Structure formats: structure tokens, C-alpha cells
Amino acid sequence: MHHKLEVEDGTYGLLKGPNISKVRLGNHEMGTWYGTAVYFARDHKTLGFKYLNGEKQSRSKSLVNQEETWLEKLYVCDWCFKYTDVEDEFLGHHARCSHRARQPGQIRYLAADVTIRRVRGSRHKLFTQNLCLFTKMFLDNKSMFFAVDYFDFYVVYDNLTNKPMGFFSKELLSTDRNNLACILVFPPYQRRHLGTLLIAFSYELSKAERLISGPEKPLSPFGLMGYLKYWSSTVARELLYGRSCAEDEITLNALSRITGIRIDDITLTLKYMEIVKVENNKLHVDRGCLKNWARKNKLSKAPLLQKECLLVE
Template identity: 35%
Template sequence: FEVQTWYSAPYPEEYSQHKILYICEFCLKYMNSSYISHRHELKCQYKHPPGNEIYRSSDGEISIFEVDGRQMPIYCQNLCLLAKMFLNSKTLYYDVEPFLFYVLTENDNEGCHFVGYFSKEKVDTGNHYNVSCILTLPIYQRKGYGNLLIQFSYVLSRIESKTGTPEKPLSDLGLLSYRNYWRLTICYELRNFSASNMAANTRQRRTLSLHSIAMNTGLMVNDVVTTLESLKFLTRDPISGNYAIRVDEEVVSCTIEKWELKKYKTIEESRVIWAP
């Protein structure tokens, strides 16, 4: 397939001066002619990203691979150059060793085809970032893959018993995707909370708080507050000045129903094989 890029990337001059850049969808090697690309296709040994497969959906249609920037620097550098053509805020190209890359693929008999990825630093520097950069190729957008990658990043955070947030600044599409994910995730959490409390007796009922929402979802408290405000679920007592969470169940139901009608794929958490 041929894709129109959005921004320029710092490929070597002998490649960037061509109108069309050919990229192998398996190893991400870049080439400047269709002849070289065809020759490479015949002998490329890659049929999936060069890392550990840490997730495969139950139907086998999608996988996520963890690729270490230190172990596979060329692949990861090529991935960053590819991302730069669709992300204006992308600045990392060659210093990939401190990062892990989580590559999403669609699978068929020919191999695991690159769909998108996110990266994150191996060592938490104290900012609690669980994503440094995130991208879904334009031809795979509007299929729910951006939401799936975001969901996976928070699954990893919860496995680590941490909360996380994406590194800023986000692209316009990235910010929109995260806001949609946060709204949906908090609506699911509020619905589950309401259902469990209705089923429990008085002594077993839980208390809803910003901290409990954050720990159950993996979201940072600041992101929880921002999302509750956007949903108009936070109210302030004019006398005491204290805030309370007031849930509109109709908004919760409509948000979830609208999402589920799209029938996008989501992460089956029991199928994630990963440890910090």
C-alpha cells in the first residue's frame, strides 16, 4: 500500500530526495527504489517484529511484541523515523537504547503486519510516564487500534501496581484518543462500582474516591479529575468548599453503549504474558 506522509523525517539525503520511500512492513528497512524493495521482500527473514510476543488475541488476529531498543537498535531507529512522518512532536530518532517498544500487528498467513506502536522508558524517572510516543498508521486508524494501544499501556501499569500517564506534549489526535479512553475507562469503573455496591450488603459496600478510581484503572489522579470534570461528575459544595463525585448514570450508559456498538477489539488481559 502507498501512504501519503504528513511530515518530513531525517532520513539520509540519498533516500529523502526521492518522492517515494519504500519500507519493508516486517523489518522496517527503508529503500529508494521498487526494484530494491522487491529484491528485499524475497529475502527478508523477518515475518514479525524482532522481540517477544507478549500478547495474542484469542482469535489470533492481533499480537503485541515487546522490542528492546538496546537489543534491536536498527529496527527501533527505523521505527522512530517512520513515526516522525506522522508525528510533528516526535524528536527521538537514534537514541533508542533507554526505551522499550510495544509493536501492534495484524496477523495472517504471510506474517505479522505492522499496525502501530507505543514506546516507554525502561526506567521511571519519577514522572510516571507509561507512554513516551504512540502511533497508529493512518491506514489502520478509525479501527480502535489507538484505544487498544492506550489500553495495553495501562494494563502494563496495573501489572506493575502503578498509575501512569502519557508523556507530554501529545499530538492533536493523541490527545483526542486519550481523552476518549479516559472517559470510557472511568465510565466502566463507575458502572462496575455501582453494580458491585448494589449487590453487596451495607457492611461490604465500598467508598468511591479519586484514589480508588486511579488504582483500579491505572490512571493518574490528575487525569481522573480532568475526566470527571469533562463528564460534569465533580461538584463543589458552596458552603464547605469540598468536592464530591456525582454520577449521571445515563451519561455512563450512553458512553459505554456508543463505544460497544463500534465492536472494536479490546485487550483480553488474561492473555497478556508479561512481568516487569
């Protein structure tokens, strides 16, 4: 199983198409979405850590062009994200992985069904590097995978199995004061609103620092849709049920302060919702249209994130 990766160049391992046919994450097997060279040595046939250990034999096909498969199946531990191309190696490690009984990081959100842990890249370097490598197979705009010291990772765990289901990373010294750099819910756990939960949690971190913040730009098309869902629900919930519910007019600045969402993100969201007019920095709210929007989009009165479950410093 993997212990160290050598960075070869500045291309971040990006390829035109998937080069690993399938990946097995624990008991889940899935196809990959994007190609990545960072798992491999310079020969494009051997996994990087095996090459460093002097092993140059591989079960993967040699590279002919960037559209060919380099490896039929990659095995990844769903506790710690260490990897191999040999099933017996994977099964032996998986049975005794130290993260089965002890998850890395500190608890920052504890609900009945899920837990969010803060995992420092500087303290848990191997775990976070392997997490980033896995992520590159499912995010086309994921570039950072080695310099994890400068990031915190907030990982969401299933309380029943204690297995990680997704995460977001946050740069420690962001010049733009971004509250999120990269986010991914792993394919087996998608459509469970975990992305929305992680986004909401990232804003709670900003509020604890008294910051109006948001994600690193530009967002991928998939990421933008996830944020528009969160932003529109947050804005609608505030205008219908929050401290602004009795106001016929509210300024963009006031709404930004209350929600913690940047003004330009609120403006984009209002255009997306197509129900609230903005003139001279003021929102003119038609309650009837807003209620119809809430009904059509099945807006719940209570947000997904439970603030009483927060353990934020």
C-alpha cells in the same frame, strides 16, 4: 536498503512541511503528513545511508526551500522498516526480508487476531531506529530516533499476516514514571481500535508494576483525543459495571487506584464527559446521566483488551 544513520545536528530533522511526497509501506502507498530531514544526508538530495556508502546521485529534487519535495517516493519494508528510493531494491529486499518468518521481540499479549510484542531498543537497534524514522513522517511531535537503547517498543502485529500495524514506546528510566512516550498506528491500519488497545495495554504494564501512571506530556491534539476516549470509557465502565457500581459517591483517589489513571487525567476526563460533579475530592454520580452517556457513546460492557490474553511479567 538502510543499515546505519548518522546524526547530524540537534534539530531532530523537523521541517515546516512534508518533503517526501509519497511513501510505499509494503503494498500500501500513502502521502506523508510531516516533513523530516533525518532520512537524508547533508546535501538534502541523497538518502543518508547511500551518502555514507559514497553514492551522491539521487532521484530526488534538490532543496530550494523547506516546502519543496526532496523525494517523490520512499519505499519502506513493512516487515522491518528498512528503506530505499529504488523500487527494484525494495522488491528484492521485501521478498527475502528475515522478519517475514521471524518477528523481533517477545510476546506480551496474544489474542485471536493480534499479538503485541516487546522489542527492546538495545537489542534490536536497527529495527527500532528504522521504525522511529518511519514514525517521524506521521507524528509532528516525534523527536527521538537514534538513542533507542533507553526505550522498549511494544509493537502490535496482525496474526493473519504477521505484519506490524502500530506501536508505542516506553522509556526505561522515566523520572515521571510515564508508561508511554510515543504511539502511532500506521495509516493503513487506523480506525481498527488498535490505538485504544495499545493504550489499555500500557496501563496493564503499569498495574503489573503497581504504579498509577500515564503518558508522557504534553500530548498532541490527536493523542489527547485518543486518551480522552480511553479514559472516559474506562471511568464510565468502572462506575457502571465495576466495583464502584453500587456507590453513590467515590473519591478521586479511589477511582485512580482502581483504574490506574492519574488523578489529573481523571479530572480532565470528567470535565470532558460533563456528567459527573466533583466536590471535595468526591464524585457525585448520577446513574441516569451516566447510562445515557454510555448509550450515546456506544460503551461496551467488556473492555477491548482481554486480560486473559496478557503475558505480562
